[in-house]
Amino acid sequence: xxxxxxxxxxxxxxxxxxxxxxxxxxxxxxxxxxxxxxxxxxxxxxxxxxxxxxxxxxxxxxxxxxxxxxxxxxxxxxxxxxxxxxxxxxxxxxxxxxxxxxxxxxxxxxxxxxxxxxxxxxxxxxxxxxxxxxxxxxxxxxxxxxxxxxxxxxxxxxxxxxxxxxxxxxxxxxxxxxxxxxxxxxxxxxxxxxxxxxxxxxxxxxxx
Numbered sequence: 001x002x003x004x005x006x007x008x009x010x011x012x013x014x015x016x017x018x019x020x021x022x023x024x025x026x027x028x029x030x031x032x033x034x035x036x037x038x039x040x041x042x043x044x045x046x047x048x049x050x051x052x053x054x055x056x057x058x059x060x061x062x063x064x065x066x067x068x069x070x071x072x073x074x075x076x077x078x079x080x081x082x083x084x085x086x087x088x089x090x091x092x093x094x095x096x097x098x099x100x101x102x103x104x105x106x107x108x109x110x111x112x113x114x115x116x117x118x119x120x121x122x123x124x125x126x127x128x129x130x131x132x133x134x135x136x137x138x139x140x141x142x143x144x145x146x147x148x149x150x151x152x153x154x155x156x157x158x159x160x161x162x163x164x165x166x167x168x169x170x171x172x173x174x175x176x177x178x179x180x181x182x183x184x185x186x187x188x189x190x191x192x193x194x195x196x197x198x199x200x201x202x203x204x205x206x207x208x
Contacts, residue, residue: 001038003027003149003157012158018165021177026160026189029182030153033190035203036060039153041145043074048138050078050126058122059205060144073117074141076110078126081136107139156197163189 002024009018031038041064048056063072116125126135164170164177167185182189 001027001040003030003039003153004161008154009158012154014158014161018161019177022161022164023157025177025182026157026164029160029186029190030156030198032183033195034198034201036201039146039149039201041066041143041147043141043143045139045141048140050135050138054126054135056124056126056138056140058124058140058142058144059203060142061122061203062146063117063119063122063142063144064147066143071112071117072119072142072144073112073115073124074143076112076115076141077107077139078110078135079105079107079137081134110135110138150201152197153201156194159191159194159197160189163191163194 002020004012004014004023004027006016006020009016009023014023044058044060046059050056065072066074110126114127116127117123118125124138124140126138164182164185167188170182170185
């Protein structure tokens, strides 16, 4: 997806004759830098190892509910810890129940009521009870993304295109410029200004 349309080139300081493929390649570099496959609203699936805290953090923000749906979480599944690997503080009765009913390596549906979601931070807290065996793994399918491209991303796209045009080693007069062609020059194109504009949008996977 190109983050600038042809009628926006002049508004962001680019010539009307700027190659569309240059803008598309610059947009692809933004996706790679931000570790995203685009900024639009999309569905993601992630698996986490659940630590003692029972908290995991979704990577892609902002979380966005689909139309007519109350939660960004589409579905969740979990796997119990293997017998004898419960966390400290887990009741002996819960451990015994886990040994009987919690089949290792079998994924089970986790109801929404068992999860607390902080939409702002992306944190998901796995609730537990006195008789609840501990989950060792959690798989979450959710929706996230932006309904519109932000001003900062548009500015970063224009700046990347300008940096490419100002780089003598790049033959930007060619009709087709692909991402692989620009990736070789990423260090010089992705300058401090571009990184500053994109900093809030870089997806980060944090350890639980």
